[in-house]
Amino acid sequence: MASAEAVLRLDANGTPRTIRLLAALVDFESRHFADAATKPAENDLVRAFRGGATPAVPICEFLVRIQRSNYLFDGAVYVLAGAYLARFMRTRAARDAGILVEPATAHRLVSVAVLLGAKFISPRHFERRVEAFQICSDKSIRASEISRLELLFLRAVDYRIFIGAEEFQRFFKVMERGPKPPSASSGSQKRKAETAPDREEKKPRRVRACQLPAVAS
Numbered sequence: 001m002a003s004a005e006a007v008l009r010l011d012a013n014g015t016p017r018t019i020r021l022l023a024a025l026v027d028f029e030s031r032h033f034a035d036a037a038t039k040p041a042e043n044d045l046v047r048a049f050r051g052g053a054t055p056a057v058p059i060c061e062f063l064v065r066i067q068r069s070n071y072l073f074d075g076a077v078y079v080l081a082g083a084y085l086a087r088f089m090r091t092r093a094a095r096d097a098g099i100l101v102e103p104a105t106a107h108r109l110v111s112v113a114v115l116l117g118a119k120f121i122s123p124r125h126f127e128r129r130v131e132a133f134q135i136c137s138d139k140s141i142r143a144s145e146i147s148r149l150e151l152l153f154l155r156a157v158d159y160r161i162f163i164g165a166e167e168f169q170r171f172f173k174v175m176e177r178g179p180k181p182p183s184a185s186s187g188s189q190k191r192k193a194e195t196a197p198d199r200e201e202k203k204p205r206r207v208r209a210c211q212l213p214a215v216a217s
Helices: 004-008 017-032 034-038 044-050 059-071 076-089 092-097 106-121 131-136 143-156 165-177 184-194
Strands: none
Touching (some): 004 076, 004 165, 017 059, 017 076, 017 165, 044 106, 059 106, 059 131, 076 143, 092 143, 106 143
C-alpha cells in the first residue's frame, strides 16, 4: 500500500507531487477527447461545465496556481479530487449527458473536485474562497459559477464523497502509474472503423462519458 509519506511528498518547488500526477491523468483525457470541445453542447450539464470561456492555462499550472493561492492543500486533496472525478464520470447523469473530460470542461471539473477534496479533509478550517478559481483561470472561470457546478457534481454522485482508505490507496497507485498509452489493438480497431463502409456509419451511436481510471465506489 502507498505510504502517507508518498502521498504527502513535495517536489523540488515545495508543491505536492500529487498535483502533477492528477494533472497528467486529466491532461491525457483532455487531449484524447480534444475534438469534443468543437462540438455543440447538447444538454445543461455539458453547458454548465463548459461555462462561458475555456481557460488557456494548462491544467498542471492551473492546479499549481490554486495550491499557491491561499489554499496550501496537502497532497491528499488531489488524490481525493481524482477519485471524485472518476466517480462523477461513472454516474448515470454523466453518462446520459455524454460529458467528457475535454479542453472545454477539464478546468471546471477539476476545480469542483479539488474544492470538494479540500472541504472533506479540513471542513473546519477550509475557507470557501472561490474567487481563487477565477483568478487562477485568468478570469475564464467566474467565481459565481462554482456553487452551481458544485451542486451539479454532488447531485450526480448522490452526495457520496466518502473515500475509504482502500479506495484512496488504490487510486493513488493509479495516479502513480499514470495514463495508459493507447494499445496497438485499439489503434487498429480505430483504423478499421475509419475505413468501414458507409452503411456502418449510418448505425446509431451512443455517446459515452469519459471514464478516468476506474476505482471501486
